[in-house]
Amino acid sequence: MPALLTVEDYLARVLTLGHSPRRVETVPLDAALGRVLAVDVAAAVSVPPFDNSAMDGYAVRAADLAVVPVSLTVVGESAAVSGPIPRVVPGSAVRVMTGGRVPIGADTVVPVEQTDQPAGAVPLPSRVEIRAAVRSGAHVRRMADDLAAGDPVFAAGDLVTPAALGAAAAVGVSSLLVWARPRVAVLATGAELVEPGSALADGELHDSNSVMLAALAGEAGADVAWAGRCGDDPTELAALLGGLPPVELILTTGGVSAGVYEPLRQLGAGLEFCSVAMQPGKPQGYGRINGVPLLAFPGNPVSSFVSFRVFGRPLLDVCTGRRRGERARVVRAAEGWSGPPGRRQYLPVRVEERPDGTFVRPSHRRGSGSHLVASLHLADGLAVVPDEQSVVTAGEPVMLMEV
Ligand SMILES: Nc1nc2c(c(=O)[nH]1)N[C@H]1C(S)=C(S)[C@@H](COP(=O)(O)OP(=O)(O)OC[C@H]3O[C@@H](n4cnc5c(N)ncnc54)[C@H](O)[C@@H]3O)O[C@H]1N2
């Protein structure tokens, strides 16, 4: 039997297929979530753009509050986008709303609760009594406190998150230059496969891989240009691959093991097949078809899912330009289980947060099983058990891979 490749060795081979993105596009903020920035971005305006109040109250000069209570003349008001605001001169105050500009001359805001004035919608008083001393500068949010115009906000390669969209809008940016999504085709092979929802004839099975892998690829930042199925005939497969729309990556499932009908293996030149020391996901294929990179995952659905997570997603990260390291998290086993000797186990697990730490438990009562697709969604992650360890005992540390 040929020696098994380590996961790392096989991943290194897979990654040789990828290249950094080359096409860019400008997208409006409301279409930019999940995209990867192609350039650094600087702030167009400062945040906050002007000195403003953090409280509803009165803008005053701290020097006037040396002795409290003190009565000050109210010379005007500063609300959101109010017109010209009078200066605060010694002995005076300006009523100010949260977010309102702090008038020239004022250096401090006294919340309305610390005055003789009621909170809420009341007419502008002619005088206000300040009843409590506040420190100089209190409740004033200074211009550029967060970022100054010209400061770096994002670096090329940053992922556009909801918070990043907020930051972009705040610094005056309305669109972002991002890498174009890599186009991907997903193809499930297998004569037994039929459309989800259709009645099953004897021996038929609903194709769960293509919809799952398309979703995984989309979630990883790809644009799924084509997804579908074909049977076990290598000639049909070759014709289908030849007629795909332009894509930068093809993901296939099935047809990579040792059976008689293995269309990927029988396709001919361009692909290399390997056995990887992992479970599930041992039989793998990679290479180029018509110049396009192709990853051939095993047909068992959990094997396909794990293969995407371990090989497909890192390759797509190269193609999307996304910087994302693997964050290893050590948790503890809530119960014991066994694994395959000599192969790294990736076991779907549920995470349990307990007062004494984070624990994981196999998400299916049968533990490991590459066909257990109908309960795969119950897993919060994959427990990763080293090749040389075949038994995990309750309470022992175990590595958790997020999915
Ligand atoms: N003699 C050997 N047999 C097998 C070996 C081996 O080393 N020697 N390896 C086993 C392992 S491990 C795996 S994993 C599978 C991989 O098989 P294939 O990639 O060739 O996949 P298929 O035979 O086409 O299908 C396997 C299984 O999964 C079901 N399947 C396939 N595609 C889908 C789909 N799109 N949606 C849902 N289910 C799918 C298929 O019906 C089979 O039940 O090989 C082992 N055998």
Ligand code: MOO
């Ligand atoms: O390697 Mo297979 O993916 O164990 O079922």
